[in-house]
Amino acid sequence: MPTHFRKMHGLGNDFVVIDEREYPLNLTPTRIAALADRRRGIGCDQFVTLSPATITEALAFVRFFNPDGSEAGACGNASRCVASLLAAETGNTELTIQTRGGLLKAHVRPADEEGRATVTVDMGRPRTDWQDIPLAQETDTLRLPLEGEPAALSMGNPHATFFVEDLAEAERGPALEMDPLFPDRANIGFARIDAPDRMRLRVWERGAGFTLACGSGACAAAVNAARRGLAGRRMTVEVDGGEMLIAWEANDHVLMTGPAQLAFEGAVDLKAYPE
Numbered sequence: 001m002p003t004h005f006r007k008m009h010g011l012g013n014d015f016v017v018i019d020e021r022e023y024p025l026n027l028t029p030t031r032i033a034a035l036a037d038r039r040r041g042i043g044c045d046q047f048v049t050l051s052p053a054t055i056t057e058a059l060a061f062v063r064f065f066n067p068d069g070s071e072a073g074a075c076g077n078a079s080r081c082v083a084s085l086l087a088a089e090t091g092n093t094e095l096t097i098q099t100r101g102g103l104l105k106a107h108v109r110p111a112d113e114e115g116r117a118t119v120t121v122d123m124g125r126p127r128t129d130w131q132d133i134p135l136a137q138e139t140d141t142l143r144l145p146l147e148g149e150p151a152a153l154s155m156g157n158p159h160a161t162f163f164v165e166d167l168a169e170a171e172r173g174p175a176l177e178m179d180p181l182f183p184d185r186a187n188i189g190f191a192r193i194d195a196p197d198r199m200r201l202r203v204w205e206r207g208a209g210f211t212l213a214c215g216s217g218a219c220a221a222a223v224n225a226a227r228r229g230l231a232g233r234r235m236t237v238e239v240d241g242g243e244m245l246i247a248w249e250a251n252d253h254v255l256m257t258g259p260a261q262l263a264f265e266g267a268v269d270l271k272a273y274p275e
């Protein structure tokens with residue numbers, strides 16, 4: 001029996017979304033990696049599953065997997081996409097989803113003629129203690145002991161942000177993801193500050209590589225820029241796929257606003273992929 005899936009994207013960061021709320025599929029990392037593979041599977045930057053929430057206020061428990069099969073505690077763009085999906089399903093414009101990184105509240109605005117909804121997700125509080133990111137050793141997370149002195153934090157997943165003049169420095173991403181300072185590896189952002197309220201960002205994503213947009217990376221870069229005194233607390237973050245608005249509120253929560261879109265729906269025979 002083929003399994004229904006949705007292909008969604010936020011600013012070109014694309015997802016296969018499978019709803020397991022009625023039938024658990026027990027997908028293994030091997031099968032997820034095969035399905036996420038653009039050559040032999042459906043292909044996506046992240047694979048997303050919905051299962052029943054364990055907390056009554058949440059509509060679903062949402063899990064995010066990278067194309068290498070590893071699981072991430074957060075994915076900003078996929079959170080917007082899932083929120084738009086659940087809003088269409090329930091008619092609620094204010095809703096909560098449960099993730100490994102925590103409970104996320106979302107506000108979903110109506111979709112435009114192209115089916116693109118604008119969604120704000122409260123991504124929670126950034127965690128800046130070295131153990132929470134995590135780092136391998138106690139260190140000042142505002143300036144890590146790496147060439148270029150990036151700032152690091154967790155948005156439910158680990159991020160390091162380098163502040164650069166030239167985005168060509170992003171070619172250091174693959175090696176930095178694996179640096180021993182990051183025991184769980186890390187998403188590596190390269191941010192060029194263009195104005196106190198505007199930056200250009202590229203992110204080498206852990207387990208995925210360069211993507212057109214990284215929502216949690218945009219939150220991390222904006223917060224890190226403000227922590228370093230390089231920018232204010234509200235920023236437009238321009239990525240390869242477009243723009244997000246990030247606001248680091250006085251209550252320490254990070255609000256991320258950007259688009260979410262359904263690309264197409266399909267069905268897949270899971271048994272055709274290794275377990």
Ligand SMILES: N[C@@H](CCC[C@H](N)C(=O)O)C(=O)O
Pocket residue numbers: 013045046064066071072073074075076077078157158187205206207208211213214215216217
């Ligand atoms: N695309 C994402 C982040 C996905 C997870 C990341 N690669 C990780 O392993 O932490 C986003 O929009 O936040």
